[in-house]
Amino acid sequence: MIVSIDVDAQKTFSPLCPAELPVLEGDTIVAELNAQALLADLRVMTKDAHSPYAKWLVEKPEQMLKPTGLPEADVTWVSHAIVGSYGYELLDGLPAAKEYDFCVWKGVDPEFHPYGACFHDIGEKLSTGLLEWLRAKQVKTVIVGGLATDYCVKTTVLQLLKGGDWTVIVNAAACRGIAPETVEHAWELMMQAGAVVLENAVEIHNY
Numbered sequence: 001m002i003v004s005i006d007v008d009a010q011k012t013f014s015p016l017c018p019a020e021l022p023v024l025e026g027d028t029i030v031a032e033l034n035a036q037a038l039l040a041d042l043r044v045m046t047k048d049a050h051s052p053y054a055k056w057l058v059e060k061p062e063q064m065l066k067p068t069g070l071p072e073a074d075v076t077w078v079s080h081a082i083v084g085s086y087g088y089e090l091l092d093g094l095p096a097a098k099e100y101d102f103c104v105w106k107g108v109d110p111e112f113h114p115y116g117a118c119f120h121d122i123g124e125k126l127s128t129g130l131l132e133w134l135r136a137k138q139v140k141t142v143i144v145g146g147l148a149t150d151y152c153v154k155t156t157v158l159q160l161l162k163g164g165d166w167t168v169i170v171n172a173a174a175c176r177g178i179a180p181e182t183v184e185h186a187w188e189l190m191m192q193a194g195a196v197v198l199e200n201a202v203e204i205h206n207y
């Protein structure tokens, strides 16, 4: 069984939401996500689904504490992916939520801002059910794409590699990241951990 996962392919992480967390070209990944899904039996959607009352929220980007070097629990982020907002929506051209085989709404606890799609908490104790679902489906290969390479894609890929003995393929053409330095480091970490990073869906098809 092959599963394709769209990680946080939401408007909030694209130039459509300049006041949130606009990832450069974040809205250009839709065709590649759809192409990788054609190679899979099942398709999963993950979405950041934050509360407007989250403790880690700040009003303006200038007030954000930069992630580098801080314990994950201390990081603050500008408001993004608030449930029901425009930025919360999936990018245009992706299926409606009901057409996915499994959905993960993440970042739902107002106390924390975790990144990966497999756990609700930073300590990785509270499962979102994704790993159990993949095991129940006897998945052999997971193909991952989405936003952002250096945060939620990276953490999701590392959690998937730790959480099962399936192959984890990352579709580089279906990913965009926040900052070049952290993106480069993220690719290194994912490859060191055993991820197969391929250029696009055509390469994945030929793999």
Ligand code: VGL
Pocket: 008, 013, 021, 048, 077, 147, 148, 149, 150, 151, 152, 153
């Ligand atoms: C993300 C930063 C903050 C992501 C979410 O989805 O990669 N990045 N929140």
